[in-house]
Amino acid sequence: MSSFRNGNRVALIMIIIFLSPIYIFSQKPFLSLSALNDSADHYLPRLLEKRALVSSASAYVTETRNQFLPAVRFNDQVNIATDNSTAGSYYSYGIIPSASSGVRAANDYQAASGNLAVLFGEYDLIDFGYKNARINYAKSEQAFSQSDLQREMYILHGRICRAYFNLMISEARMAVEKETVKRYDTIFNIIRALTMSGIKPGSDSSLAKAELSKSRITYNQLDEQAKNDREEISYLTGITTERIVADSNLMSIAKRKEIIQMPADTFANPLLEYFASLNKVFLSNERLISKSYLPKISLTAASWARGSSIVYDDQYKSIPDGLGYQRFNYLAGISFQYDLFNGLHKKDRLKTFGFEREASELELKQQQISLASAARQAQNSIDINEKNLLELPIQYKSAVDTYNQKIAQYKAGIITLIDLTNAAFVLDRSLNDYAGTMGDWWLAQLDKAIAIGNLAGFIQSIQ
Numbered sequence: 001m002s003s004f005r006n007g008n009r010v011a012l013i014m015i016i017i018f019l020s021p022i023y024i025f026s027q028k029p030f031l032s033l034s035a036l037n038d039s040a041d042h043y044l045p046r047l048l049e050k051r052a053l054v055s056s057a058s059a060y061v062t063e064t065r066n067q068f069l070p071a072v073r074f075n076d077q078v079n080i081a082t083d084n085s086t087a088g089s090y091y092s093y094g095i096i097p098s099a100s101s102g103v104r105a106a107n108d109y110q111a112a113s114g115n116l117a118v119l120f121g122e123y124d125l126i127d128f129g130y131k132n133a134r135i136n137y138a139k140s141e142q143a144f145s146q147s148d149l150q151r152e153m154y155i156l157h158g159r160i161c162r163a164y165f166n167l168m169i170s171e172a173r174m175a176v177e178k179e180t181v182k183r184y185d186t187i188f189n190i191i192r193a194l195t196m197s198g199i200k201p202g203s204d205s206s207l208a209k210a211e212l213s214k215s216r217i218t219y220n221q222l223d224e225q226a227k228n229d230r231e232e233i234s235y236l237t238g239i240t241t242e243r244i245v246a247d248s249n250l251m252s253i254a255k256r257k258e259i260i261q262m263p264a265d266t267f268a269n270p271l272l273e274y275f276a277s278l279n280k281v282f283l284s285n286e287r288l289i290s291k292s293y294l295p296k297i298s299l300t301a302a303s304w305a306r307g308s309s310i311v312y313d314d315q316y317k318s319i320p321d322g323l324g325y326q327r328f329n330y331l332a333g334i335s336f337q338y339d340l341f342n343g344l345h346k347k348d349r350l351k352t353f354g355f356e357r358e359a360s361e362l363e364l365k366q367q368q369i370s371l372a373s374a375a376r377q378a379q380n381s382i383d384i385n386e387k388n389l390l391e392l393p394i395q396y397k398s399a400v401d402t403y404n405q406k407i408a409q410y411k412a413g414i415i416t417l418i419d420l421t422n423a424a425f426v427l428d429r430s431l432n433d434y435a436g437t438m439g440d441w442w443l444a445q446l447d448k449a450i451a452i453g454n455l456a457g458f459i460q461s462i463q
Contacts, residue, residue, distance in 0.1 A: 121300070176432055
């Protein structure tokens, strides 16, 4: 058992040594995931748009508070008009000019001047909670805008991490494929030497050359994928592709063991908080609707001054005589306002918005179920990859031994080229399996961190 474990340890060391081109490549300075996410937070127009909406929602809270300040209005008008009226009542439609006095047997079309100044103030003494309901509704909108921003940032950070890990996998596989190209090039040179000496047929040389070309094509495809991954990160962060290099140290077994396993943060998960905030908006809106149909008691006060060129005995003076103020009045009172049908209107509106609130609660519940399922699936993937990582040393050690044996046998003429290329293929697959399994492990850890609401802690743990 001890020798078996030592063999696994040696195989792991061999894998890491074989993947050393990746680490050499990573000596180029790379930006951490935190740095990439921070750059995206201050660059991406989508996030800047969300921040502007948060600022707008904050300004609306202040605006709502100020709407409940006492209303004080001043008006002054100077007029030239006739003064002909008749006794009787009428409804004012807003466009019917007002005339006071002027009740005569006949019309008098002589113009008269008038001056009227009014100072009016109004303040709601008792609104039965309507003011607080309006302000709380504005605050819930502000909280929702903030949660929308946090959700957008959370999704963005997850997208950057995914692109970063995909880039890491592509670069690791490129390093493997680069060694594969060298291996097939070595095989080709051996075969060519044996062919030229007449030991091996010329077809072996052609087949080896085909495998070498295929390996180069695979390398080019991986290079294309890596470039696309860099371009996506550049698009999200505003950082040029030349500066984007994955930290290949993450492909080591030791780095994997440094990851801190964090508990689920259900309450702070931005993917849940968004729907919870939306539900609070509907709840505060329902309270606002209830308060808006309650009575209102207001304090009103007014003071006004008036002048006219028509004096008390219906004599018309000169136009300038009516430009000054001649009469002064004040008024103060308490008003009570209530629509007797408000109970019915409130019931109708609450029923409408009640269904919207119920829908938002179901959205929240659906998101909770989805994230819980995603977390379980991610953990299943982590567990499987952990088991596979224990098998990889066995696979790699056997592949190396087989390849070394087959190449010696091929030189001795014991086996055919097919046997040798099969051994080379198994060796290449073992290295690609290592890169793929480590990459899948990181992607599964990312999926779990996103689902349980600890993406920020996950990013910090791998710096």
